[in-house]
Amino acid sequence: MAFDAQLRYTAARHDIVDALLRHLLVEWGRRAPADPQAWMDKHAPTMAGRIAEAQAQLIGISEEFVPAVLAEQRTPIAAVGEIDASSLVGVDGQGLPIDSLLATTLPTVERKVQSLVMPDDAAGQAASQSAGWAAGALDLVTKVRTLTSDTSRVATGLHTIARPGVGYTRRLVGASCPRCVVLAGRVYKSSHAFDRHPRCDCEHVPAAMRNLDARTIDPRAHFDSLSEAEQDRIFTKAGARAIREGADISQVVNARRGAGLGPASGQRLTDAEAAEIRNGTGKYATARDTTTEGMTKRGLAHKSMRAKTSKKLPRLMPETIYRVAGDDDGLAREMLQFYGYMGKSSKKVKKVKGPAGGAGGGGGGNRNRGSGGAGDNDDLPIDTHVTAQPGGTPVDPSKVLTRHQLEEFGKVVADDEHRWDEFLVHEKAIAEWLLTRKVPVLSVRTFKEGPRTRQAPDAVTQGVRSSPVEFKKLNPDDGITFNYLSFKANVRLIAQKCRRGVIDARGTDGTISSVSAALKDAIQEHGVNLDEVTVIINGADGLPVAVGWRRGQR
Structure with missing residues (x-):
């Protein structure tokens, strides 16, 4: 679970770092x-000063x-x-x-x-210099993100360890690497170092040690929240x-960790070895794509293998097993x-199929980043919830079409390979994102004739409620x-068509804080006609984050 204080802290931290970058x-x-x-000699002092200011804010x-x-x-406590x-200001992890860190971008x-x-001419040299300078900018971003995350984590750690009986768990923020996912399921004492890697954006979740078992994150739940394409990318x-x-x-x-993979090692499994494992001495023959992890006497893999054979065998990697x-x-x-x-806790994942022909953008899984993800309902x-009292003037209900009415008019596209044919480019992009969050939709045909008051929404969801969404x-x-x-105007337009809407703000510099404030005001003005509004923005790691409001959500 994510506490309100944690969400506010994450949003504030990202705003500081984004502004710095x-x-x-x-x-x-x-x-x-x-x-x-x-x-660098000329600009490093100014840049270092800005970084130090941001570090002080993060502290x-x-x-x-x-x-x-x-x-x-x-x-x-x-x-x-x-x-x-204050000793964290002006230095890296x-x-x-800081100026020494900045100088490392030049190599x-x-x-x-x-x-x-x-x-070998002026144009070629200029192009190579430009490409090199762009690479340096990317290196700068990576190092500054790592530095600022370290500052935040160490400062949080200091305030945690200063409180008797307080420990922490690891909170995943944004796209997380496999090692972070595994570590997030553990409980740590306050004195335990926070393992991290370059650009790691994970955070502490401080809690009294007696309560920490209830605060842990289930790594499998995080895996299940990813689309299949993201699962493949992150976990191979x-x-x-x-x-x-x-x-x-x-x-x-x-x-x-204990695998010796890669063509350079010359240790790839041969076809002959694969055949031997399948058909020769059984599936336990010696092979080369192996790992030493878990093979000590107390290791789970060692115990599992020894329970079935007395042979001293290497442990195959999943890649080898599937081959x-x-x-x-x-x-x-x-x-x-x-x-x-x-x-013992293993379970299979239920897949969600996307539109035929790959229109779903790779996907089936739910990419929820927070506690407000979608499901069968x-x-x-919604990853970051906005609390607001809905207000405004109710619209004429006769002007808002229901799913049943849309079907009577024959406007809902059938659930087949043409389900998204009525979408414009930007609408299809939203539909693809919703599908990665396990919210499949069908496109809706526009009214070619008839009164202007009968405006059709862009889509209908396919879940239990199966209601219109703009x-x-x-x-x-x-x-x-x-x-x-412009944002508030779009919320007003959504309210005139249906009670649910998605606004794609990924092409803007909107942050969690700025979007939350705008959405709160918009709901106070138009929310009486709405049940849900979700806004997609780019998170600090460049991946989508959903900021939203839902009627009755606290």
Whole structure:
């Protein structure tokens, strides 16, 4: 679960970091300087100063966050002594000065330039320099994101460890790597170091140690929340398939730590070995795509394999198992069990099929990032909830078409390969996103004739309620700025057509804070005619986040 204090903290942290990165990228610019080192000498102090200011802000919100989230859990534990986190300002996670960190972007620029093959003329040199400078900008973003996340985590950790009897769990934020997913299911004492990697955006969830078992995150639930395409990307195709077949997620992820994979090692499984495993001495013959993880005497894989054979065998990786099993799903599951991948809590994933021809954007799974995800009841996905008292003037009910009326008029497209044919480009993009969140929709035909008051919504959902939903896309005049008035106008237009709507603001610079404020005001003005509104924005990690309001949601 995500506490309100945690959500506010995450939103505030992302706003600070996003604003910092915008400043730094403007300072960096798009045009490569003639002398990068001289440029860095001149600009590094200004950039370092901005980063230090952001660090101070992050420390400030961390100081407020820890007591707030503990109070929300009804365990207000006071800190013992004063906490001074000011030493975190001006240095990175290794304690090195920020200007030294900034200087490490220049080798990235040089490596990129050297790796390019360009014409040996002025135009070619300019192109390579420009590409190198762009690579440096990406490196800068990665390092600053890592630095600011470290600052936030250490500051939060200091305020956690200063409180007796308080520990923490790990909260996944945005797209998370497999190792973070596994670690998120564990309980930590306050003195335990927070494991992280570059660009890791995970957060502490402080709580009294006696309550921590109830605060943990189920890694399998997180896996199930991803679309199949995302599962394959994050956990590898073979690993994700194994988990979907019932393999324990920790076993699959941890197995890669002891794996010797890759063409460079010359240790790939041969066709002859695969055949031997299938047909020769059984499925337990020696093979080369293996892992040493779990093979100690106390390891789960060792115990599982020793229970079935006395032979000293290597542990096969999921990739190897699926190559050996081929189309035999029963054999694949049997081998996963033998090699210790199937845990007691294993379960299979129920897939959701997308439109024929791949129109669903790869997908079946639910990509919920928070507690407000959609399910069989076809609620619109909401990751960050906005609380607002609905107000405004009720519209004439006769002007708002129901699903039943739309079907009577023959406007709902059949559930076949043409289900999305009536969508415009931006509407299809919203439908694809909804499908990744397990909310499939059908497009609705427009009224070619008849009174203007009979306006058809863009879609109907296919869940239990199966009700109309209107799609809107924000198109800023300058191509990026989130426009408060334009947003409210779109909410008003949704309310005139149906009681549910999705607004796509991914093309703007809208943040959780700015969108939440605008949505709250819009609901207060037009919410009497609405039940749900979801706004899609880009999160700090570049992945979609759903900010929304739902009638009766607290």
